[in-house]
Amino acid sequence: MSEVKPGWKTLPEGDIVKGGTAAEFKTGDWRSERPVWFPERCIHCMFCWISCPDSSIVVKDGKMTGIDYDHCKGCGICVKECPVKPNKALEMKPEREGSCQR
Amino acid sequence: MSKVVARTGNEAMAEAMRQINPDVVAAYPITPATEIVMIFAKYVADGLVDTNFVAVESEHSAMSACVGASATGARVMTGTSSQGLCLMYEILPIAAALRLPIVMCDVNRAISGPINIHCDHSDTMAARDFGWLQIFSEDSQEAYDSLIQAIRIAEDPRVHLPTMVTTDGFIISHCLDRIEIVEDKEVKEFIGGDRKAANSLLDVKKPVSVGLLDLQDYYFEHRLPVAEAMKNSKKVILEVAEEFAKKFGRKYGLYEGYKLDDAEIAIVALGSTCGTAKVVIDELRAKGIKAGMLKIRVFRPFPAEEIAQALANVKAVAVLDRSDMWAGQGGQVFTEIRSALFEAVKKPQLLNYIYGLGGREIDQPMLRSVFTALQSAEKQPLVQYLGVRE
Numbered sequence: 001m002s003e004v005k006p007g008w009k010t011l012p013e014g015d016i017v018k019g020g021t022a023a024e025f026k027t028g029d030w031r032s033e034r035p036v037w038f039p040e041r042c043i044h045c046m047f048c049w050i051s052c053p054d055s056s057i058v059v060k061d062g063k064m065t066g067i068d069y070d071h072c073k074g075c076g077i078c079v080k081e082c083p084v085k086p087n088k089a090l091e092m093k094p095e096r097e098g099s100c101q102r
Numbered sequence: 103m104s105k106v107v108a109r110t111g112n113e114a115m116a117e118a119m120r121q122i123n124p125d126v127v128a129a130y131p132i133t134p135a136t137e138i139v140m141i142f143a144k145y146v147a148d149g150l151v152d153t154n155f156v157a158v159e160s161e162h163s164a165m166s167a168c169v170g171a172s173a174t175g176a177r178v179m180t181g182t183s184s185q186g187l188c189l190m191y192e193i194l195p196i197a198a199a200l201r202l203p204i205v206m207c208d209v210n211r212a213i214s215g216p217i218n219i220h221c222d223h224s225d226t227m228a229a230r231d232f233g234w235l236q237i238f239s240e241d242s243q244e245a246y247d248s249l250i251q252a253i254r255i256a257e258d259p260r261v262h263l264p265t266m267v268t269t270d271g272f273i274i275s276h277c278l279d280r281i282e283i284v285e286d287k288e289v290k291e292f293i294g295g296d297r298k299a300a301n302s303l304l305d306v307k308k309p310v311s312v313g314l315l316d317l318q319d320y321y322f323e324h325r326l327p328v329a330e331a332m333k334n335s336k337k338v339i340l341e342v343a344e345e346f347a348k349k350f351g352r353k354y355g356l357y358e359g360y361k362l363d364d365a366e367i368a369i370v371a372l373g374s375t376c377g378t379a380k381v382v383i384d385e386l387r388a389k390g391i392k393a394g395m396l397k398i399r400v401f402r403p404f405p406a407e408e409i410a411q412a413l414a415n416v417k418a419v420a421v422l423d424r425s426d427m428w429a430g431q432g433g434q435v436f437t438e439i440r441s442a443l444f445e446a447v448k449k450p451q452l453l454n455y456i457y458g459l460g461g462r463e464i465d466q467p468m469l470r471s472v473f474t475a476l477q478s479a480e481k482q483p484l485v486q487y488l489g490v491r492e
Contacts, residue, residue, distance in 0.1 A: 008323040008330075013262065014201035015316055015324045016301050019309025 023071075027054070031074030033092045037067055041089040048078035048090060104282045104350065111274035114242040114281055115181070115207045115267075116141035118249040120151055121289035124205075125176035125297075128156035128167035132186035133219045134271040135209040139181045161186040165193035172202035173312045175299030177253070180204065183271060184211035184225045191229065197264040198233025198328050200313055203256030203297070204264040206234075207249065210373065210424075211271040212460040220461020221271035223373065224425035226401075227434045233328045235265040235335055236402040238372040242279040244399075245269045247352055253293050254342045261335045263328065270374040272461065284350055292349060332403045339400055356405035358397040359412055361387060365394025367476035368413070368450075370439060371422040372398040375457075375464050382469045393473050398435065406442035413443065418479035419450040420472050422488075424458045432456070432485045451479045457488035464489065 044064050049057040056072035058065050067078075074095070082088040109117060115138045119127070127146075129139040146155040156171075158164045161182050172178040182190060187208060197204050212218040213225050226236060237252065239245040248267045256265040269275050301310045316324055336356060343354040360376070361383055362368060371379055376397040386393040396412055396419075398405075413419055421440075423433025431437070436454035443449040455472055458464045468489055475482050 005319060006323070008326040011320075011323055011327075013300070013327065015199060015313055015320075017311050017314060019311055021311055021314070 026070045027073050028070045031069075031072065031095050033074045033076065034069065034095050035067055035072065035074070035076065035078050035090045036093050037064070038087075038089050038091070039064075041084050041087060043084055043089070045083060047081045047083055051077045051081040053077065104284045106280060106282055108278045109242055109246075109281050109283075110137070110276050110278055111239070111242045111245050111269040112137035112209070112276065113141060114246040114279075114283075115249055115269070116145070117283060118246050118289075119179055119207070120145045121284075121286050122177075122179065122205075122250065122253055122293060123151045123290075124153055124179040126154045126156065126168070126171035126178045127180060128158055128164045128171065128178070129180045129182065130158055130161045130164045130186060132161070132183050134211060134275045135181045135183035135186070135207065137275070138207050138209070142181075161189040162192065165190040165197065168204045169193060169197050169200065169202060170303070172197070172204050173200060173303045175297060175302040175304075177257075177297040178202075178204045179206065181207035181209070183209040184213050184219075187225045187229060188213060191232070194229055194232040194234060194264070196313065199324060201262040201327075201331070202264055203253075203262055205249070205252045205256055206264070206266040207245075208266040208268045209271050209275045210268050218460040219271070221273050221374070222424045222459045222461065223434075224459070226266070226268050227425045227427070229266070230402055230434065233263060233332065234402060235261075235263055235332070235339075235400070237265065237267045237400055238398065239267065239269050239274060240374060240376045240397065241281075242269070242274055242277075243281040243352070244354075245274065246281055246283065247346065247350070247354065248399075250289055250292060251339075251342045251346055251354070255335065255338050257297055258335075258338045258342075261331055261338050263331050263335060268373070273374040282350075282352075288349065292346070336400075336403050336405065354399060356398075356400045356408055357412065358399060360395040360397060362394035362396055362412060362416070364392055366392040366417045367419075367473055367479075368394040368396060368416045369420045369422055369469070369472060369476075370396045370398065370409075370413075370435065372401065372435065373424065375422060375424070375469075378464060378466060379469050382466050382473065385466075386470075386473055391473070391477075401435070404438050404442070406438070409439060410442045410446045410449070413439075413450050414446060414448040416450040418453065418476045420453045420455055420476055420479075422472070423454060423456045426456050426459070436485070452484075453479055453482050454485045455488040456485065459490075462489050
């Protein structure tokens with residue numbers, strides 16, 4: 001079943017919609033690289049969570065639990081901000097690695 | 103009760119703004135519109151209005167602030183001219199598409215280049231396709247009256263579109279004129295309380311998103327209502343004008359016919375030139391020449407059917423354009439009128455004069471020469487430039 005979209009006579013006036021619709025718009029396929037999380041290195045400092053412009057760091061009970069790949073655009077800010085040394089708890093990997101690689 | 107005072111166009115517009123008492127004004131100074139906002143800023147500083155005045159760093163920011171403020175449901179006004187209006191161009195169509203009834207005082211001034219600060223209509227005409235209503239004024243009185251009416255028109259649920267009321271740079275904006283000003287409480291009553299917006303960006307109980315990315319599947323459906331609202335606004339402009347006439351005695355329409363009913367030759371013009379033309383027409387009438395004028399007050403929406411009907415029985419008409427659109431076939435007003443007349447069974451022979459660019463004087467002898475040319479219109483070229491050195 002394809003979605004039936006409203007015509008111009010029934011749409012609300014002026015490109016105004018309810019709040020919070022960004023969650024319904026999946027932007028994960030915009031990525032060319034993805035952040036990969038290594039739980040064993042993570043210190044749960046929440047630097048990635050507070051830096052992520054797309055609210056794509058999934059946190060439960062104050063702990064980092066993973067990445068929302070449906071919305072992560074692959075900007076890499078979380079990797080840049082991760083303070084863990086010598087190896088960061090987040091690393092960027094090419095999106096195609098391990099899938100359609102030739 | 104109204105009182106008669108001497109006001110420049112800018113003072114008259116600032117006076118109307120004080121009486122309207124908008125919630126937010128965001129503006130940046132530019133000649134010849136600077137005074138409007140400067141005087142208004144003094145009203146804010148003196149506590150004569152409740153307005154939140156936002157001093158911004160450019161006209162781009164001014165219009166952006168206006169859009170944001172208007173999306174919260176506030177009544178918002180601004181003022182600008184020429185290059186300032188040009189800097190707003192990017193935001194003007196956003197205000198229209200979001201259906202925000204921002205009202206702007208726009209002082210017509212030539213756009214650069216070469217750089218010039220004097221009157222022509224090139225700035226406002228270039229903004230004609232951005233979904234804003236455009237009302238032109240012949241003098242300070244019309245600017246004052248139209249600004250008060252503009253709030254009602256723009257905020258009417260059948261319209262919900264931004265509106266600019268224009269004067270001619272220096273010719274109206276800086277010249278003292280006799281005008282009638284109505285009492286503050288009468289303006290307040292006429293406007294009828296606060297703006298009633300359906301949504302507000304600041305309403306946390308009913309959160310909304312405004313101005314979202316709108317691609318192949320919705321953009322078209324969001325543009326069409328602007329065209330529809332523009333069509334509907336004609337009726338609203340006339341209704342508001344009628345109520346204004348009942349209350350304050352001065353009548354307005356989409357256009358004004360001056361000795362047009364039995365005219366054989368006529369000009370079409372807008373703005374301050376119409377005042378000079380009326381003197382010339384009176385002289386010609388005294389000599390038995392059936393001259394007349396159609397003065398366009400509302401350029402957007404364009405009153406095409408109304409103008410076609412009003413010009414049907416005239417033999418020859420000269421359309422005066424105070425700007426050129428570089429199309430090689432005449433100015434903006436001429437192109438609209440020519441198009442409006444295309445289907446008409448009865449129509450006049452049409453000429454176009456482009457005049458007054460960069461504040462070049464348009465005087466009585468020049469207008470007389472146009473009427474003389476109209477008496478042998480069939481021998482004239484379609485488009486001519488009036489008052490330029492060869």
